[in-house]
Amino acid sequence: MTTKLDLEYQRLHTYPLMPNTNAAIRALRKSERRKVSNLRQKREFLDVIKDYKKTVEAGDTASAIGKLSNVFKKLDKAAGANLIKKGKASRLKARLSKRLARANAPKVTPEG
Numbered sequence: 668m669t670t671k672l673d674l675e676y677q678r679l680h681t682y683p684l685m686p687n688t689n690a691a692i693r694a695l696r697k698s699e700r701r702k703v704s705n706l707r708q709k710r711e712f713l714d715v716i717k718d719y720k721k722t723v724e725a726g727d728t729a730s731a732i733g734k735l736s737n738v739f740k741k742l743d744k745a746a747g748a749n750l751i752k753k754g755k756a757s758r759l760k761a762r763l764s765k766r767l768a769r770a771n772a773p774k775v776t777p778e779g
Contacts, residue, residue, distance in 0.1 A: 712741035
């Protein structure tokens, strides 16, 4: 007959050390769920940033302006959930805004 601890050990066999108490087992399960959620949320905002960068590089500024607000929203949510620090979110927003401004700026060629 297998016990609850044995079943948990089989499920979590990738860990080098098995939690000793039931509370530690529950905490490990909780941290696994949070890890999956955090990775999903991080992947979402990275994908949104990548899509925005492709749009800017393609020169579609009207679409890029619309996507920029979505990028800002995702970054603020990630900073609120402590996936990234508030300063990093602010820095990314500034850099992404600057990228759009550079793409819209008229091309100046040195006369000579």
